[in-house]
Amino acid sequence: MSGIERTWSIAEIALEFGVTHRTIRFYEDQGLITPERKGTQRIFHPRDRVRLELVLRGKRLGFDLSQIRRIVDMYDQPPGEAGQLRYLLERIAARRAELEQRRHDIEVTLAELDEVERRCRADAEIAPKGRRK
């Protein structure tokens, strides 16, 4: 039973996601999350948590908040008119291109780190991970 879902306070959310209450309020001001209000207090539902997770991931990916807003807005677009959808598809494509660029950057950087590490271990005559005999 219990179609009744859990809710969270701002402090619980802040602690769990490792951000401050100030950050959360700021995100709300920016329209990135829209927690329910019971009187003056904020009540966080599962959907707010999903939103917040999207936002934080976007941050880790190096997007700024305005870009992140456009990303999260994509996730609950009401299916609109064809022109709208076409526009949305364009934005998805652009977003995908950016992400793939970033992924490529990561591959290159990881490969370079491998190389630095290899030279480094050669110099130090330290065995590679787990291969010390």
Next chain:
Amino acid sequence: MSGIERTWSIAEIALEFGVTHRTIRFYEDQGLITPERKGTQRIFHPRDRVRLELVLRGKRLGFDLSQIRRIVDMYDQPPGEAGQLRYLLERIAARRAELEQRRHDIEVTLAELDEVERRCRADAEIAPKGRRK
């Protein structure tokens, strides 16, 4: 012939890399690049270009400049004492972990974009204008 390498002016570099001269000067102030000086003018060598590329890639990856400095510094560490090398290896490992987290974020996001796009195209089938069978 010509062990003599090309050099570039600040304007050429700025244009080629799509940044302003102000940005380049800022990066120099921060010690991210160290172009030669001929009197008062800056002369950019290939190594400065490599550095700058590292910096810009770091930016695309969402690292801030202080992190980027630590990254680029890893690339021309003189092979030092074992303790130093071990420390460098630790930093490389940390950097790698961050990059792999970002890569994971990207995979998740790309998958979600696929899903949004899929729903989106499904909606477009019944949309009045964008109908394509």
Next chain:
DNA sequence: TTTTTGCTTGACGTTTACGTAAAGGGAAAT
């Protein structure tokens, strides 16, 4: 020689993404 062009160094302005301090409401514990 004068002008133009490209570069230089300050120095202050701006935006983003919050931090922090002030002042207080409301409920719950003592």
Next chain:
DNA sequence: ATTTCCCTTTACGTAAACGTCAAGCAAAAA
């Protein structure tokens, strides 16, 4: 009843990453 929490808004502060003048030098073009 009063203290203690947790939360609230308002408002000003700040660090990062540049942008934007302002003023000037120096070589090259006119």
